[in-house]
Amino acid sequence: MSQPSEQRAPALEVRHLSVDIASSHGDVHAVRDVSFRVERGQTLCIVGESGCGKSMTSLAVMDLLPAAARRRAEVLRVGEHDLARADRRTVNALRGERMAMIFQEPMTALNPSLTIGAQMVEAHRHHRGSSAAQARERAVHLLERVGIASAAQRLGQYPHQLSGGLRQRVMIAMALMCEPDVLIADEPTTALDVTIQAQILRLLMDLQRETGVAIVLVTHDLGVVARVAHKVAVMYAGRIVEEGPTAEVFGRPRHPYTRGLLGCIPVPGRVAPGGHLGIIRGTVPALVGELRGCTFRERCDAARPTCAHDDPPRRSGAAGHAWSCILEEEEAVS
Numbered sequence: 001m002s003q004p005s006e007q008r009a010p011a012l013e014v015r016h017l018s019v020d021i022a023s024s025h026g027d028v029h030a031v032r033d034v035s036f037r038v039e040r041g042q043t044l045c046i047v048g049e050s051g052c053g054k055s056m057t058s059l060a061v062m063d064l065l066p067a068a069a070r071r072r073a074e075v076l077r078v079g080e081h082d083l084a085r086a087d088r089r090t091v092n093a094l095r096g097e098r099m100a101m102i103f104q105e106p107m108t109a110l111n112p113s114l115t116i117g118a119q120m121v122e123a124h125r126h127h128r129g130s131s132a133a134q135a136r137e138r139a140v141h142l143l144e145r146v147g148i149a150s151a152a153q154r155l156g157q158y159p160h161q162l163s164g165g166l167r168q169r170v171m172i173a174m175a176l177m178c179e180p181d182v183l184i185a186d187e188p189t190t191a192l193d194v195t196i197q198a199q200i201l202r203l204l205m206d207l208q209r210e211t212g213v214a215i216v217l218v219t220h221d222l223g224v225v226a227r228v229a230h231k232v233a234v235m236y237a238g239r240i241v242e243e244g245p246t247a248e249v250f251g252r253p254r255h256p257y258t259r260g261l262l263g264c265i266p267v268p269g270r271v272a273p274g275g276h277l278g279i280i281r282g283t284v285p286a287l288v289g290e291l292r293g294c295t296f297r298e299r300c301d302a303a304r305p306t307c308a309h310d311d312p313p314r315r316s317g318a319a320g321h322a323w324s325c326i327l328e329e330e331e332a333v334s
Contacts, residue, residue, distance in 0.1 A: 010037040011214035012061070012099075012182045015075035019053075019060050022068045029287045030056040030069070032238040038214040038231075040181070043205075045217045045229035045246070047261070051284045053238040054218045055104070058184045061216075062101050063091050078182055097127040099182040100175035104190055106167035110159040116170055117155030124177045135177075142173035146203055165196040172203065179211065186218045201228055222265055226250060231320075234258045237295035238287055244321030254315070254323040256300045294326070302327060 019031035031053045038044045046054045060071050063083060076084040078099050083091055103109035111119055120142075121135035130138070136155065143151035146169040159167055168188060175183055185204065189197035205228055208215055219225060225232055225246060232250075233243040234257065242255040253259045263278035271277065282299040294300070297307040304326060312324040 011040045012038040013075055013077040017060060017073040019056055020070050026288045029291060030238055031060060034240055036233055038216060040214050041208060041212045042230045043215040043217055043228055044231045044233060045219060045225040046233045046235055047219060047222060047225055048235035049284055052235040054235055055186050058186050058218055062095060096123045097178040098180055100180040102171050102175050102185040102188045104187040106171045107159060109171060110167060112159050115156055115158055120174050120177060127178050138177060142176055146173045165192055168200055182214050184216045222261060237285055242323040245319050248319050248321045255325050256302050257296050
């Protein structure tokens, strides 16, 4: 009788996650009361400008925050394990096996003094207790699966001997060594050209279909989101201001910030060559000290006096679409 409920459990569930970072000017509230869940075989894209808390949210889930950061969460569950209450030994055992991360810049994430093979087999031997030969066989298989030719020979090479695209593929293969349930990808295609970017995204989607891995993709590229995401969460100033199914959020954006982001994308037939692109005036505010009201108000054309004092109400629409704004639903429709 317990099997159906186990199958319905999400691969990743985050409830009321906050991250504060101590600084000389006071605590920086980098992540503020963030909640989301990702089902098995589903992709959630977290989008927003630089400085909105996307990467810090990912690092908090992986428990890889800097020493000055403090994490709080009501629930931070991977499968049946709640990392918010787990001890260090349990978290270390889960990281790399049940959850893995692809970092934004593989040249800094890979150890330049170790061969690709040495870095890939380490996690498999540690978590699975495999022999060197078994771990090497798994590494060769995954390098081939991510489209790297002469995989066995690549294991003896160092990161600097590979191109940026190959290094990113190695990072993906390394993250999959122990067949994780959750894969967090922090802007994995930012440093790559458009052709390689498309190949990496296609690879991730193919691997998801084959393995059922849940993917959290952090990006600022809304074109990427439209192609790969089942759900999207829009972050601003450390909070999720809008979330829901991708088609619903893109087709009927409710929050002014989401509409501003979408308005910055050139649309063929609507934006003339050489014409002006949309912009969002101003910058993301500093998240230091006490924060009151809507943090987007200084950049929002729809702001009202009450936005400076009251936190925006949480509103809900169809199909799990939700947003935080003072505007009523009929006012928020673009």
